[in-house]
Amino acid sequence: MLAELSPAVIAEVKFAATLLGSKQRICILTGAGISAESGIPTFRDKQTGLWGNYGVEDLATPDGFARDPKLVWSWYQWRRQLVADKSPNPAHYALAQWQYHAQSSKQQITLITQNVDNLHEQAGSTVTHLHGQLSRNRCSSCETPYQDQSSAAYDTQNVLNFDDTLITCSHCDGYIRPDIVWFGEALPVQAWETAETAAAGCEVFISIGTSSLVYPAAGLAQLAKQNGAHIIEINPDPTPNSIVDITLSQKAGIVLPLLIEDITAL
Numbered sequence: 373m374l375a376e377l378s379p380a381v382i383a384e385v386k387f388a389a390t391l392l393g394s395k396q397r398i399c400i401l402t403g404a405g406i407s408a409e410s411g412i413p414t415f416r417d418k419q420t421g422l423w424g425n426y427g428v429e430d431l432a433t434p435d436g437f438a439r440d441p442k443l444v445w446s447w448y449q450w451r452r453q454l455v456a457d458k459s460p461n462p463a464h465y466a467l468a469q470w471q472y473h474a475q476s477s478k479q480q481i482t483l484i485t486q487n488v489d490n491l492h493e494q495a496g497s498t499v500t501h502l503h504g505q506l507s508r509n510r511c512s513s514c515e516t517p518y519q520d521q522s523s524a525a526y527d528t529q530n531v532l533n534f535d536d537t538l539i540t541c542s543h544c545d546g547y548i549r550p551d552i553v554w555f556g557e558a559l560p561v562q563a564w565e566t567a568e569t570a571a572a573g574c575e576v577f578i579s580i581g582t583s584s585l586v587y588p589a590a591g592l593a594q595l596a597k598q599n600g601a602h603i604i605e606i607n608p609d610p611t612p613n614s615i616v617d618i619t620l621s622q623k624a625g626i627v628l629p630l631l632i633e634d635i636t637a638l
């Protein structure tokens with residue numbers, strides 16, 4: 373892995389590790405980029421972006437669902453299929469290892485994600501979800517959670533079946549929708565409180581694999597900075613985040629294992 377890194381990035385990793393090793397309260401925000409090396413496309417990549425030929429307003433808004441529930445449900449069933457055989461990559465595992473290590477050190481690590489793929493949990497992390505989870509459904513009308521695992525039901529041959537037929541709620545007949553936060557909707561209250569508290573109280577905020585374009589999540593780094601935190605960004609591409617103190621311009625799956633190895637060895 374070291375061979376893939378320039379001396380400048382290696383030096384920045386060491387610098388970041390020393391800083392992180394000396395601090396106790398760390399807040400981490402992840403986005404689609406951390407799952408890219410697991411084979412899950414990000415949203416805004418020009419060639420492979422998840423939005424494809426549709427717009428955000430068609431696929432991820434309450435109005436889009438009201439206009440064409442079948443299109444939206446099909447897109448989410450397709451995404452469920454896409455993530456079903458994907459596994460955590462070294463970046464997810466490195467963060468889980470750090471959280472595990474922190475149980476016996478004095479560090480408090482709050483991991484917050486915008487991702488809905490559950491790969492952090494699969495790697496063994498404790499994580500706060502800001503944008504919901506692909507594995508859950510609820511009624512679009514009365515909000516009742518939809519328990520039937522139709523999102524990934526097993527058919528008689530024990531094969532995963534991602535049927536894109538619309539399902540209705542047994543209580544009110546409303547359409548079942550994925551339990552995901554769409555544009556124009558509020559974030560889950562408890563999750564947002566956890567995120568705000570961790571960002572406002574942290575000494576270092578690490579932004580990993582996010583374009584920092586979608587608010588309110590993107591505002592967490594600013595909140596941390598206003599309260600005196602150092603900001604680290606891990607992303608192979610530049611972002612509009614202009615308050616970063618340390619930029620690690622590499623893939624998360626390459627940089628994070630080295631960074632966490634250095635921190636836990638301190």
Ligand code: OAD
Binds near residue numbers: 553581624
């Ligand atoms: P984006 O698709 O906007 O950004 C992904 C970022 O990951 C980009 O900045 C890439 O440069 C970076 N990236 C790509 N490969 C990487 C790698 N191997 N390691 C590290 N970084 C890498 O995804 P998000 O910022 O997560 O919301 O998007 C935020 C929200 O917009 C999503 O949660 C979703 C979307 O609309 C909802 O659906 C509500």
